[in-house]
Structures are given as C-alpha cells and as structure tokens.
C-alpha cells in the first residue's frame with residue numbers, strides 16, 4: 001500500500017491485547033514501526049485507569065511506550081474541558097472512577113457529592129462500577145438544571161477478558177431518557193482523540209493510519225477524521241461481519257492481525 005506513513009494510531013483492546021494477554025505479533029508490529037522510524041500512539045475509549053497505568057501495562061507486555069503515546073477518553077475529556085474552562089474554577093458531578101478523577105484534578109476542579117444541593121457546572125459520565133440510584137438522581141437533576149452533559153464515550157459494552165460487561169453507553173442512555181438531553185461524547189467515534197494525536201506528533205492526516213477492531217468506533221473515527229483506516233480481526237469484528245460492512249464503514253485495509261497488516265503496508269518482512 002503506497003502511502004507515506006508517519007503516524008499509526010492503535011486501539012488497545014482487541015488490537016494489542018485482550019484483557020491482560022498480548023495478542024500475538026503486536027509487540028513485533030510495534031518493533032517494526034520503531035525500526036522504520038514511524039511514530040505510534042495508542043487511542044483508547046477507556047476511562048478506568050490513568051495513562052501511566054496503560055504505559056506500564058504496555059511496557060510489561062513488551063511494547064515500548066511513553067506516557068505521551070497513550071491517549072485515553074479520560075485524558076481527552078480533561079483536554080476538552082480544559083479548553084472550555086481555561087484556568088477558571090469549576091465544579092463537576094462525576095459518574096466515574098479514579099482514572100478520570102485524577103485527570104480532572106489537574107484542573108481547578110471541585111467535585112460535587114451526590115447529596116449536595118449545589119448544581120455542578122459539568123456532569124461527566126464515565127464507567128462507574130459503584131453507580132447508585134442517588135448518583136443517577138443527582139446527574140439527572142443537574143443536567144435538567146443546566147449542567148453541561150459530557151460523556152467520555154457511548155460504548156454499549158465494555159470488553160473484558162472473558163466477554164463483555166455493560167459500558168458507559170448504558171448510563172448515558174439512562175440519563176438521556178430521564179432528561180431528554182444529548183451529551184457531548186468525547187471518545188470514539190468522535191475525532192477529538194485523533195486530533196490530539198495528529199497535533200501532538202505534528203503530522204498531516206494524509207500520513208496517518210488508524211488501526212482498530214471495531215467498525216463503529218475505531219474505523220468510523222478514522223473515516224470522519226479523513227485518515228486511512230485498517231481493521232484487524234483480533235477483536236470484536238469477525239470474518240463473517242466483513243461481508244456486511246456498510247459503505248460508510250468500509251476500512252481501507254482489512255487484515256487478520258497486525259503482522260498481516262505489516263505485510264500489506266510493505267513494512268515486513
């Protein structure tokens with residue numbers, strides 16, 4: 001495939017690893033990129049953990065990574081809100097966990113508790129494994145009262161080692177139903193994370209490849225951003241699914257795994 005590749009954006013789950021297990025060839029693929037001097041960055045809809053956590057996990061799996069090469073939806077949410085508030089003080093009612101809390105704490109942010117009567121400036125919805133009815137009430141009331149409604153992603157399911165768990169989209173749907181409002185969704189398929197990546201590495205979109213396992217998030221984001229897209233079949237999309245792909249979601253490349261992708265790209269052997 002003859003294009004001048006300068007930056008590869010890679011999804012994590014289903015592309016690099018499954019749970020805690022490295023997908024075969026992912027480490028070699030990244031080694032090849034390093035050897036060829038091609039930049040790479042990981043782009044994940046995840047919000048549970050910090051970027052440092054993913055940096056350590058990737059290095060432990062044999063994939064050389066610095067923190068600047070990890071862009072999570074939690075980090076992107078921080079960047080998005082930062083651009084809005086600048087250095088003003090603001091309040092957040094958060095449905096979410098520590099990864100996101102730590103990112104937002106870098107700003108002049110005060111977190112509102114579920115039983116507070118104070119209306120938050122932002123209601124931020126992420127994966128919250130300790131969600132309760134009082135939290136849903138607070139989020140509903142604040143959104144109805146005019147809080148900015150932000151969702152880190154809208155994924156229906158959250159992939160885990162042995163299958164799936166309900167994802168952030170489940171909470172988003174509940175709040176949409178209650179409030180009749182639409183959130184701003186930061187994560188994939190929004191192009192925001194890809195823009196962070198291309199700005200950081202100062203590359204033109206013609207030189208970027210987005211690699212993912214999910215059509216309606218990874219591939220759709222890449223298409224919306226106008227970059228080249230590659231689907232790998234090591235995650236949620238199966239061989240049978242390929243025959244049913246709509247024109248809108250058709251990736252430029254379909255590869256069995258990252259090693260086959262390296263061959264298609266002419267990077268290997």
Ligand SMILES: [Mg+2]
Pocket residue numbers: 011012013014015212213214235
């Ligand atoms: Mg994935």
